[in-house]
Amino acid sequence: MQLTPLGCILSRRCSAASTKAAASCGKSFAGLGVCVRLERKNLWRHFSVDTDAVGGGRPSGERLRIAVVGGGAAGLSTALHLAPLVTAGLIGGPIDVFEAGERQSSSIGVGIWSTALYAFRDSKDVESHQIVFDDMFRKGTLSEKVGFRSPSGDWLAESNLAGDKTPDFLFLRESDMLGALRKGIDHEVQRGRVVVHSGPSGRIDSIAEDSPEPWSAPLLVRSDGPENNPPEPTERDYHLIVAADGMNSVLRKTYGGHVAKRRRRFLGTGAMGNESDGLLDLPGDGTTEDRWDVRTHSEATNIQDRHYHVFRGNSTVTRDEVEGLENAFQTWGESCNMRFATVPMEFPLPGGKTREMHTWFITIDDESISSEADPERRKEKLLGAFADWHDPIRQLVGATPAAEISMERAVAHVHSCEPVVNFRRVVEQMRGVPFPSGSRGPVVQFVGDAFMTVDPILAQGFTIGMEGAAALAESLERCLRQDLGGATGPPLGQGSGGRLAFSPRLVRKELLDRHDRRMDRLICLLRSSELVQALGQPTKGSLSGWISRWLVRPAMRLAPGFAKTPFFNRVMEYSLGLHTGGQNK
Structure with missing residues (x-):
């Protein structure tokens, strides 16, 4: 039996006034990752509290809690790539996946480049990853040659995809691709590292904008009753919310595109124009210029015919x-x-x-x-x-x-969306009302079509979404392992004296750096599409x-x-x- 921590496999109910008290609740489980359910002011919260610090292991405190909004290829891939970080004790489990409904997949074939599958293939010790990789290749066909012709039928050129140095192009039915990802997710659900909320409990409306927590907030779920019923908060609140809910992403439309003028980056394509980067809240950063404009936001989140x-x-x-x-x-x-x-x-x-x-x-x-x-x-x-x-x-x-x-x-999409790293400032600019004192809110990271829906001419939508999911997990692992020395955050509640087992500022910096690195990949695709x-x-x-x-x-x-x-x-x-x-x- 594997004895490494499994996030919230073990849980305990604790009526406590603070995270510090919640941590003491879990000390009897020293050495394991314990999920403590804390009741404060009639609001249930779930903390992933690590009690291993006494033994010289990971730093004590709340670990990073993550929600994934969207149950398509990008969302499922994100949850699968993050799941091993729960076992490693780097993030607090389980990872919550919210999908509004069962995706109606098609039997029509879709193509996936092997660059999207390398991370699954190379994770030999992660069973769910091998399930996904083996199932896709068993049900798919590799295309080695592609010819280019004119309407009269003469051959203009040929591209040869065979060879060790050339990426493979796997073609399979869309239903088989999503089915393979769901098999992997089912395996993680059985292990307790992922929880899937579907149907009414998975219909996300927005993020709670009045959360008093310094670095987190719950999601708001659309009510299943009359339309005028207010949305209900999720039981857990999250430090990182991954928006993978597609081209018409609710979170992108609401929170994406609110920018501070950090720099203007010329991308070389008409599809992207000049990219403005998002709000910063990093030590020593004095170069940002806050601005909020409805027209600018509309342009940033607009869809182009x-x-x-x-x-x-x-x-x-x-x-x-x-x-x-x-x-x-x-x-x-x-x-x-x-x-x-x-x-x-x-x-x-x-x-x-x-x-x-x-x-x-x-x-x-x-x-x-x-x-x-x-x-x-x-x-x-x-x-x-x-x-x-x-x-x-x-x-x-x-x-x-x-x-x-x-x-x-x-x-x-006309533009890509970079991470929202200062949720508080976005909400204040958007609503024109002050945010709860001392609260910065969660990070919102966009993946897949929610990050940017690209022209379908090169059929790389699934590929770039799955690549982005793997890149996100890689960035978080790099950042959180760097944090193992004992990062400390501000109090999790006013006067609570609570601690985080990670540095929220370092996470934000890493996600912004990751965005810049991924832009090179996106630019290549956009230029090739043109x-x-x-x-x-x-x-x-x-x-x-x-x-x-x-x-x-x-x-x-x-x-x-x-x-x-x-x-x-x-x-x-x-x-x-x-x-x-x-x-x-």
Whole structure:
């Protein structure tokens, strides 16, 4: 049996006036991480109190408590990567995951680059991580070659993804990907390191803005009763709240984008513009200029229309029935944001058999198609728009049931959101009322689509979200291990004399530094997206479309394969941030 602390595996109810008294409640469990439930002023709070300090181990006091809002790929990955830190005694367990409802996953294929899975693969001693990694690879297909074609069918170039130095591209059904993550979460729930709150108890409305605690606050859960009922606070309050609730994140819309002018950073893409960094509360920082403006906040959290729709489907045709399906390929259009791509996929069936399918994607800006409500007529119009494109495009789309073809408008955030590290100042600027005296509030960290929803043209949304989850856990581990010497925080309650087992200022500094390091990865993806948009998916009548059709593509046809393949491999690697040193740090 493993004897390392498991966070709040053990719990004890304690009526005490302070965290100091709560800590004494748990001394009989010396050497273990004990979760003490403290009742103060009729409000239940849960503390993760470490009582090992007497034995010369970790510093005594409250350990970092974390909530993850969102049960998608980014949220589940975040909880999985943080779970080992509970066992290590670095954070207070359990990690609370709040999901508003069961995510309706699709059977349509999605791609994940192996950079998102390295952290799972390399955690050999973490059972849940191996469950996720093994299950995804068992149910997915690796794509080793991707071809680039013109609408007439001629081959422009090829990218070779095979090789030890090249990241793998795993393709699997979205339902299988999320299913693998849920299997890992179920394992952590059984071990007591994660608790999942779903349904009514997982519908987060906001963060308690009147919390008297110096460095934490509870979340507010939407009431299940009449609409005018106020939201209820969660039982626990949290030092770190991870917003992983997607593109339409409630926490991003409310608290993201409130900035102090720390510096202006030119990112080199129109999608990002000039990045302004968030509020600081760090010792010795005298360079910030507080500002609050409704228009600025709206711009910072705004969603941008990318002016095309994405159609996706799984085709049942096989390689034996149709030629040209041996490898993945994408066909670059010449106007109207038109582009086609397909990726082969095999997944296991009961009895040891496998099934072959081909997931295809179409992008186009045509209101006559997107406004058609009838699926059959929409499919006919889609086939008509690509009638003069090469085979096997029509065969793939034609074999897909119309009702199973999904359609989504392509949108992206205008800006990324950096951590909110001074919740108090944000609320005071936003509400125009003073925050409780002596309270700074929690950190709000954005991950996945809540951090920034990117243009779907390179299909790296899941990848960058899962990478970000691993990077967050790595940063926290680095910071908290550095803190093992005995960090001390201010009192946890007025006059309580309580202690924290971590430095809240050091955590804030590390998360801001992490944000800066991750920006290099994001910039590479945004620049690559703009390049592919210009060359492979041009708008009607655009100069970039003319250049791509009459200059770039003829040059690509003439260039030898030994020169083109390394170039396209390099572009792919650049989009993943592999040549910046910032992709997974």
